[in-house]
Every structure is written in C-alpha cells, then in structure tokens.
Amino acid sequence: MRILVTGGAGYIGSHACQRLLRDGYHIVALDNLHRGHREPMEILKGAHPESFEFVHADLGDQSQVLQVLDEHELDTVMHFGALAYVGESVEDPLWYYQNNIAQAIGLLQACDQSRGGKGIERFIFSSSCATYGDPPDDMIPVPEHCPQNPTSPYGYTKLHMEHILKDYANSRAMKNNPIALTMLRYFNVAGSDRTGMLGEDHEPETHLIPVAINAALGKRESMSIFGTDYPTPDGTNIRDYVHVEDLVSAHVLAMNSTKQGEVEAFNVGIGKGYSVREILDAVKRVSGVDFTIHDAPRRAGDAIALYNDPTKIKAKLGWDAKITDIDEVVKDAFDWIKAHPNGYAS
Numbered sequence: 001m002r003i004l005v006t007g008g009a010g011y012i013g014s015h016a017c018q019r020l021l022r023d024g025y026h027i028v029a030l031d032n033l034h035r036g037h038r039e040p041m042e043i044l045k046g047a048h049p050e051s052f053e054f055v056h057a058d059l060g061d062q063s064q065v066l067q068v069l070d071e072h073e074l075d076t077v078m079h080f081g082a083l084a085y086v087g088e089s090v091e092d093p094l095w096y097y098q099n100n101i102a103q104a105i106g107l108l109q110a111c112d113q114s115r116g117g118k119g120i121e122r123f124i125f126s127s128s129c130a131t132y133g134d135p136p137d138d139m140i141p142v143p144e145h146c147p148q149n150p151t152s153p154y155g156y157t158k159l160h161m162e163h164i165l166k167d168y169a170n171s172r173a174m175k176n177n178p179i180a181l182t183m184l185r186y187f188n189v190a191g192s193d194r195t196g197m198l199g200e201d202h203e204p205e206t207h208l209i210p211v212a213i214n215a216a217l218g219k220r221e222s223m224s225i226f227g228t229d230y231p232t233p234d235g236t237n238i239r240d241y242v243h244v245e246d247l248v249s250a251h252v253l254a255m256n257s258t259k260q261g262e263v264e265a266f267n268v269g270i271g272k273g274y275s276v277r278e279i280l281d282a283v284k285r286v287s288g289v290d291f292t293i294h295d296a297p298r299r300a301g302d303a304i305a306l307y308n309d310p311t312k313i314k315a316k317l318g319w320d321a322k323i324t325d326i327d328e329v330v331k332d333a334f335d336w337i338k339a340h341p342n343g344y345a346s
C-alpha cells in the first residue's frame, strides 16, 4: 500500500507517518502547515529518505492533491487534516465547516479521480467521540451505536464527514468499484512516541495533559478546572485517554482489515475513564511539581463523562490499548515537552 497522510505534519498525523514508515509503507504527508510543523517532516525525511515525501499544500487544492496521488501512485488515504478545537469551532463555525468539510470534499474529489478514474482503494477517516455529544447515562461507556448528537460545530463537521464518506462509499459500490472505508472515532489522544523524536506541539494548546504539563514546567502560572460540580465521584469531567501509539496501531489494523465494499466505524479509546482531577494528580506525580489549580465554572457543551466501550474494536480489529497506565501516558508527553520547551522550534 502507498499512503497519503493528510494533516501529516500535525500531532497524530506525524506519529502515524512514523509508524507506517517503520512498517515499510511508502508515505506522502500533505499539510498546509497552518497548525502542523515542518520539523517532524524533516525528521521523518532524514530517517526514511527513500519512502517519505512531504507536500506543503491544502487538502482542498484538488488539482495538486490529484497530482500528488497520481505521481506517487497512492492507493490509500489516512485523513487527519482538520481544525480540531471545540471552542474555536463555536466562535468561528463557518471556518470549521469550510476547512473540515468543503476542503475535505476537494480531497475526496481528487481521490475519486485518481488512478485513471478508478479512485483510491482505502480511506481511513479521523472522526471523534465529539460526534456523540453528551451521551445518555445508559450509553456510557459509549458503544458505536450510541446516537450521534454533537454539541459543537467541530463535532458536526466530523459527523457530516462520516455521512459524506458513507454516501461516497455507497456510490462506489453501486458502480462495482468498491472502496474500503473506516471511520475511527477517537477519544482523547495523548502521549508521544517513545523514541522521543516526535511530540505534541499545538498552538494554542487546549488539551488537558499538555496544558497541565505546561503548568508543571512553569510555562504558565496556573491552570483551571472547568466545572467541579459534575455528578461524578470527584465532581470533574471524565474522559478516556488513548496513547497516540495505540491510536496509530488502530489505523494500521483498520487499513489491513477493512475490505473493499465494507464501511466500518470504530471507537478508539482504552475503555476506562479518568477524571480531570485524576489526570492533574498524575501530572503532579510524574513532574514532581505541585502546580496551582483554580476551580472555574463549567464550559458550555462539555459532556459529563465520555469513555469508550471497546467491545467492537477488540472483536473486529483485534485492537487493544497496550498503554493504559495514565502515568505512563503522561510521562511520555512530559518527557517530550520538557526536552522541547519551545515545541519543535527548540
């Protein structure tokens, strides 16, 4: 397989490139570098000069994407490229719909025209547990058949893309030219690659673990917990944190298991929830720093508890999280951020 990785210069996309390159695949990473970084692309090119290319482009640039697909004879797409902040999507929904849907349709059109009009063979889409919104109590842990009712424009971009992709897969099946489509609904992704080459460098950073690490390292004075009166054991939200390497493994399994004509959706999360306070305690343990935490009011749209029911992905893909100790996840993230105080720029 020869794979286009959109959003390849981002946090998860770069880790996916690294794993796929180690597995011997030919990879082209495409990213507009709006949120991604050139440095991981240079690191991967240095390690895999023959089998890796980086293309600086927007995924909505249909003619350039088509040229890349054809020139490199790519047959598989892993589509990570998206804007990915819930709060930002509430403030600027049109930007999110434009980027995550309209631009992604440009990508899909190029995918459809590639290989002399035959189209690509496989598509793996980064969806999100945000498509579930705030699931009812009897749907926690969350199975794939939980009703999808997003509470943010970001969540809707992911849900709409799932529908668009299913319609596209259906049209390919009707033309006797089936595609293999897998939609992976990630829970919270954390950690970094264990060789220390790649890490998480978001600007702005809104993810709980790196924000807490930044507080522990003195890069910010303190941090806030948004909502301490939720109906959970310690009053804070509960989330499922999947290590980025385990997440990437799910992509490899999905790519190799989903057959032409199949359309599959899998949740990717370890199946255990940690509260915000439990995560902050883990960061304090790992860093050895008792940083300042403020209690703040709830944020609109935050689900009380979101953690995965991994039954389906275990049964069908044989996937299971290997790194489930939260201190290990936090330590991987901590080590990279500590070694790169200014992110990739350092």
Ligand SMILES: NC(=O)c1ccc[n+]([C@@H]2O[C@H](COP(=O)([O-])OP(=O)(O)OC[C@H]3O[C@@H](n4cnc5c(N)ncnc54)[C@H](O)[C@@H]3O)[C@@H](O)[C@H]2O)c1
Pocket (backbone or CB within 6 Å): 006, 007, 008, 009, 010, 011, 012, 013, 030, 031, 032, 033, 034, 035, 036, 037, 057, 058, 059, 060, 079, 080, 081, 082, 083, 084, 099, 103, 126, 127, 128, 129, 185, 186, 187, 188, 189, 190, 202
């Ligand atoms: N990080 C998480 O916890 C999480 C959870 C659920 C889903 N996801 C999804 O996983 C994917 C990757 O997330 P991430 O955390 O690595 O984010 P990221 O911001 O680090 O990576 C996304 C990359 O996509 C690129 N990009 C965005 N729009 C583009 C466009 N129009 N053309 C070309 N490149 C574009 C950005 O420059 C960035 O490098 C996203 O689709 C996100 O919605 C992430």
